[in-house]
Amino acid sequence: FNNELQRSEKMEIISELAASVAHEVRNPLQVTRGFLQLMTEQEDNKNKGYVRIALEELDRASGIITDFLTFAKPEFDHIISLNISDEFNHIEGILVPMANLEGGKITTDIPPDLYIRGNSSKFKQAFINIIKNSIEALQGQGQIDIWAYKQDGMIKVHVRDNGEGMDEEALSRLGEPYFSNKIKGTGLGMMVTFRIVEAMQGQISFTSTKGVGTEAVVSFVEFVD
Numbered sequence: 340f341n342n343e344l345q346r347s348e349k350m351e352i353i354s355e356l357a358a359s360v361a362h363e364v365r366n367p368l369q370v371t372r373g374f375l376q377l378m379t380e381q382e383d384n385k386n387k388g389y390v391r392i393a394l395e396e397l398d399r400a401s402g403i404i405t406d407f408l409t410f411a412k413p414e415f416d417h418i419i420s421l422n423i424s425d426e427f428n429h430i431e432g433i434l435v436p437m438a439n440l441e442g443g444k445i446t447t448d449i450p451p452d453l454y455i456r457g458n459s460s461k462f463k464q465a466f467i468n469i470i471k472n473s474i475e476a477l478q479g480q481g482q483i484d485i486w487a488y489k490q491d492g493m494i495k496v497h498v499r500d501n502g503e504g505m506d507e508e509a510l511s512r513l514g515e516p517y518f519s520n521k522i523k524g525t526g527l528g529m530m531v532t533f534r535i536v537e538a539m540q541g542q543i544s545f546t547s548t549k550g551v552g553t554e555a556v557v558s559f560v561e562f563v564d
């Protein structure tokens with residue numbers, strides 16, 4: 340028991356540190372990206388190949404921050420009562436523009452009276468990673484539907500897309516660190532999501548059909564005041 344306590348304290352310190360670093364590192368990354376971008380636009384740029392690689396690597400660094408630390412805040416794990424609808428309003432604000440860029444649409448159907456207990460930043464991180472994958476999987480006429488409801492003392496959230504889908508192998512490797520089929524993937528998004536859901540004593544499952552789409556179901560114990 341004692342060891343466990345120490346371990347969770349250590350984990351807390353590590354995640355605090357990571358959140359602060361992510362926060363501080365993001366801005367200089369963006370500034371560097373801006374200047375490199377300007378360089379690629381210069382005529383007679385003998386170093387174009389190097390600059391291109393530098394840009395790609397910067398994007399990889401940003402991808403890692405997005406998958407891990409989009410909502411990380413330098414604050415101690417703050418467990419509160421979360422209103423699912425409020426959380427998704429915030430998530431939508433970030434993801435709807437991203438979906439629109441890919442020519443996709445997001446619908447949400449979440450009743451206002453669903454509550455669980457958890458950390459708001461981590462909850463949002465878990466779902467942003469799921470929904471970002473859905474957006475990245477979309478092909479023309481992309482559609483993502485998100486809905487939630489109560490069932491037997493649990494709150495269930497579904498995220499369904501009509502994207503490219505996964506075969507059995509991809510489905511079974513989901514959540515494995517560094518497993519990615521994307522050129523610019525980190526392969527960390529689902530690992531982070533699985534860990535957050537587990538830490539919140541929730542459950543997550545995926546069904547998918549190649550060429551048809553994917554559906555994630557995440558459930559948490561309902562919080563009754």
Ligand code: ADP
Nearest residue numbers: 472473476504519520524525526527528529553
């Ligand atoms: P990344 O997005 O960086 O590749 P993830 O851990 O988020 O890493 O996802 C791992 C892999 O799982 C993706 O590369 C993709 O092949 C597959 N995947 C996850 N979600 C979906 C989805 N909704 N539709 C199709 N493939 C998906």
Ligand code: MG
Nearest residue numbers: 468472528529
């Ligand atoms: Mg991802």
